[in-house]
Amino acid sequence: MSKPLVLMAALVGAGLSIVPVARAHCDAVGGPVATAALRALDTHNVNAVLPYVPASAEPELTTAFIQAMAVRTGGPDAKALADRSFMETAVRLHRAGEGAPHTGLKPAGTDFGPAIPAAEQALATGKAEPLLEFLSREIEHGVRERFAHAAGDKLKEPTSAADVPAAREHIREELGFIGYVEAIYLAIRDSRHAGAPAAADRCGH
Incomplete structure (x- = not known):
């Protein structure tokens, strides 16, 4: 398995990216x-x-x-x-x-995005590879997009008040990129030291 797929397997094991939406899926x-x-x-x-x-x-x-x-x-x-x-x-x-609120049944056909159908298809077919490939593409796109914004122009130290807003925006993008990478790492690390969430807590999984 390639490194991106190993990464995706760890993320899926940690239940990080799709749990919030999957729980909403339970209301449908x-x-x-x-x-x-x-x-x-x-x-x-x-x-x-x-x-x-x-x-x-x-x-x-x-x-x-x-x-x-x-x-x-x-x-x-x-x-x-x-x-x-x-x-x-x-x-x-x-x-x-x-421990989540329930606000009523959502109608059939509600669009919850592509991740949940992909996960359900993996379960239905017994094949995880298409799901892992899909998630790998998504996270690669996320990293590349955030990196492009964060590393596009080197930050110049503001020399006047007029320079501060642009510098602040650049720092926001840099910290956002670092936080995104850290979240991925923590998902991998935590999946190694803790079992996956209980089935009853992971609707649609």
Whole structure:
């Protein structure tokens, strides 16, 4: 594996770049939690969705499941309402387990960017290489872009007040570039010394 791919593997292992968006992905109708909730209802098997919530939330979700199953028998409209309510409950409890707020289900088809579909495709196919190549290109682009801005013109020490704004902007770009590189390094270092986040804390992973 090339050095960029090793770097990307470490970043994916650390769960650094895509976790915030992936967690938002959990709020979507087509996300993994809502999908598991519907699968649980369709198969009459609450266990299909229980892994997405902490153990302490199992009683509440199981009660909601029993109620939804009963309401579902009342016709198409009742079924739609029961399904929506159960999905909401499952996602809310999942988000609470992450210590994150839940502001309601996002509609199906919400665009969460290319990373989550790429990660899901990797899981579906059992092949990580296309995902690693994609992430490698993204981080290379990020480093090159920030480097070009930070190293474009050598910083000249301001000799007058008029020179200060330009110098300040240049320093901001230099420090931003250094911080970006440091964040990558810390992700690699931390992934070596700590296990990957628990599956229940990484929606869509």
